[in-house]
Amino acid sequence: MRVYEDGGRGGLYSISKLNDHFIPCDRMHFNLTPIKVNNSTKLDEKGSYFRAPPASVLNKQPSHWFQGRHRGGLVIKCKAAIAWEKLKPLSVEEVEVAPPQKGEVRIKILATGVCHTDAYTLDGHDPEGIFPVILGHEGGGIVESVGEGVTSVKEGDHVIPLYIPQCYDCKFCKSPKTNLCGRIRATQGKGVMPDGTSRFTARGQKIFHFMGCSSFSEYTVVSEMSVAKVNEKAPLEKVCLLGCGISTGYGAALNTANVPDTVAALVEMTDGGCDYTFECIGNAKTMRQALEACHKGWGESVIIGVAAAGVEITTRPFQLVTGRVWKGSAFGGFKSRESVPKLVNDYMNGKVMVDEFVTFMKPLAEINEAFDLMHQGKALRTVVTM
Ligand SMILES: NC(=O)c1ccc[n+]([C@@H]2O[C@H](COP(=O)([O-])OP(=O)(O)OC[C@H]3O[C@@H](n4cnc5c(N)ncnc54)[C@H](O)[C@@H]3O)[C@@H](O)[C@H]2O)c1
Ligand SMILES: [Zn+2]
Numbered sequence: 001m002r003v004y005e006d007g008g009r010g011g012l013y014s015i016s017k018l019n020d021h022f023i024p025c026d027r028m029h030f031n032l033t034p035i036k037v038n039n040s041t042k043l044d045e046k047g048s049y050f051r052a053p054p055a056s057v058l059n060k061q062p063s064h065w066f067q068g069r070h071r072g073g074l075v076i077k078c079k080a081a082i083a084w085e086k087l088k089p090l091s092v093e094e095v096e097v098a099p100p101q102k103g104e105v106r107i108k109i110l111a112t113g114v115c116h117t118d119a120y121t122l123d124g125h126d127p128e129g130i131f132p133v134i135l136g137h138e139g140g141g142i143v144e145s146v147g148e149g150v151t152s153v154k155e156g157d158h159v160i161p162l163y164i165p166q167c168y169d170c171k172f173c174k175s176p177k178t179n180l181c182g183r184i185r186a187t188q189g190k191g192v193m194p195d196g197t198s199r200f201t202a203r204g205q206k207i208f209h210f211m212g213c214s215s216f217s218e219y220t221v222v223s224e225m226s227v228a229k230v231n232e233k234a235p236l237e238k239v240c241l242l243g244c245g246i247s248t249g250y251g252a253a254l255n256t257a258n259v260p261d262t263v264a265a266l267v268e269m270t271d272g273g274c275d276y277t278f279e280c281i282g283n284a285k286t287m288r289q290a291l292e293a294c295h296k297g298w299g300e301s302v303i304i305g306v307a308a309a310g311v312e313i314t315t316r317p318f319q320l321v322t323g324r325v326w327k328g329s330a331f332g333g334f335k336s337r338e339s340v341p342k343l344v345n346d347y348m349n350g351k352v353m354v355d356e357f358v359t360f361m362k363p364l365a366e367i368n369e370a371f372d373l374m375h376q377g378k379a380l381r382t383v384v385t386m
């Protein structure tokens, strides 16, 4: 028996069909390669024959409904939205994704949210912004293959890439006070993998990674430290938003400010100031207003918005002397690898809202519209499916 694999979206074939038939190709991103499949081969064993489904059907079928042989050490050619230069629309085109090296994981991305931080970098406000780059950091996908030494995830696992990694070993990870793992911060900020190189090539040029995630690509490579394995029953085209936006806002209230009662905070607004304020737009003026709107003695203001390069905040020191607290929060203060799987389960159990944040769904080819909808204020989140 022979199976043709396609490297693209994967046809919708059940396990029994794979056993009996040739798998046709719905996308021609790869050379068709006939693969011999042994009759005794179990399709769901040890992840050898997983094929990621389109996100639109993922929540309806278990992942091993779909197959395709993993590409192991091979370069994958697929589609990605490339930001060639700042202030230009993304270009959806072919990219080569090198195999995962030691300690790395290659993920088939099924869906990704578009966050304002992507726009902020595309618009040239990010001091670390570097081009050409594959943006995106709110993805959900399935592990296609892993590099040497990777033990925490395996092929077929459903995962969310994390822009704040968790190595469990650095001084930040060991402190309960912060989630800001420092282990791969330097290389991540330079748009490369921890070994200093990139896994992406397009038009013969090296393409940089973004925030250690680069989810605007059908396949991406990330560090094992930047991967959360999540409940495979969760719809990835929804829970991808737990990779940034929802966790950030929810966690900023839950972890960073430890809001006991939001209603009480609102009541306080009319009587001396707010117990808690959150700045979510990255504007230094509103940051000041948010602090000064806090109640004397105990009000806390949390900065979430990312300000443009070189921007500084100001207030009178008196604001702090009289008991207001000014702090910031990244990724809601969640220690990423351990928290994201729990957040996904909280969503599955109805404790965390996610569906309500998906305003639009768009195919990768229309990713620039997702940016337009965000700039027009029409979308809480647009989820782009591959
Ligand atoms: N700290 C973190 O970990 C983290 C994570 C994600 C996003 N961010 C940052 O948080 C901010 C929000 O990101 P997002 O993806 O939710 O963006 P978004 O564009 O989806 O939402 C921003 C909202 O702010 C509103 N807004 C803009 N200017 C305003 C003003 N002057 N007054 C009142 N409302 C105003 C917009 O209408 C919009 O609804 C961005 O600065 C982003 O870079 C930070
Ligand atoms: Zn974000």
Ligand SMILES: [Zn+2]
Residues within 6 Å of the ligand: 165, 166, 167, 168, 169, 170, 171, 172, 173, 174, 180, 181, 182, 183
């Ligand atoms: Zn760490």
